[in-house]
Amino acid sequence: MLAMHSALHVSDDPPAVLDRDLVDTFGVRYAVPLATARVVEAQPTNLYHYRAYIGPAAVTVERGDCVYLIGDDGESAVLRRGPTTIPSRFLATVIRGYMPEDKSTSIVQGTTLPYVNGCSTKQLFPPDRPGDPTLQLLYMPPHTTEQAHHVHSTARVVYILRGRGTSVVGIGAHTHHHPLVAGMVCILEPMCPHHFETGAEPLVCVPLHVFSSTGARELEHPMLHGTHILEL
Template identity: 55%
Template structure:
């Protein structure tokens, strides 16, 4: 019979044998530097399809597409055809008014840990998809390790930083550089850091967003009283 220390050592040994790709698969994060297409997995509640790199994209009626040029963000309704060079994401069943927004200019909203943000395309109604702009200053971290209830498609606009994904003892780091796309599936534990002495600017698309204050109003959350982990 193993004692607690042996159990913990075994557990740590097993963790050390898991490679980066396995950790990324376990927590469901995906990184893309070259041309690729990523579609919402079968078990997702909301359908999206992301095109990284140059693609000719057909968007059907009833859907919309978010995409970026070097200096502007666009939201277009289907039916339409677009010629995307960097990153485009179709969101199914959402077709708000078309819009565009310059990517120039400083953020206007303070955020945590010295970060700042602006809403490129605010959600028209609570819970709708939204395109955000996030600037992380050098030597900071984008808040504490956290999760989101819906997918984030994160385009790296400028600077350099690191994405950290996983849980204690089982984390994986990936550098974020301009043009790189990070797709975080729902509930993927993560945060971004800027250890390289330069700021990082990312443009995250929330494939449907949070309705502030409402997502924790449910019996599981309200009937739970936190305590130290039982170890």
């Protein structure tokens, strides 16, 4: 059992009755950007280090590190290598020991790679080499599930860009549902059993893979290969 996760910092919007012990046990954190940034770091047990700034912050990035952030317009993504200090409005995640070139992209176009259950994806910032970190776009149509219940071997820092859905975390009777709405951040620690679901609305989110699993081909890309289905 994963019991090393620190206490969750969960916003009051949307309200939810959380079983803190359950969520702590499985390793998920939810937050909404507030007036001042909250900082969430990798757990001491993690293989790779990240630090996520949720909400407005001036983010300092050391030499040798880089930062992935959602642009101030809410419709773009930016990657900057350190050393630098960059303002962030919504979400910025610093990854230690990875320093690709600066990049930026809009995130207004659709997806390009098939995923599962009618979902699809696009690599906003593909891994430069197999296994490198990657920023993805995930589109979920209404009335679907992202996947069967699954885990990832590295952390996912997920920004909810548009729409609405539900995050399902846990095992069997020990399962917790939490609403996902635009502007929220959901951080899934390694090996957190989970999946997302949609109802009448689609859900569009931007997951950062804190180190990934492969490069990109039509049916061979980090979203598929970094997902390990649980047969419960």
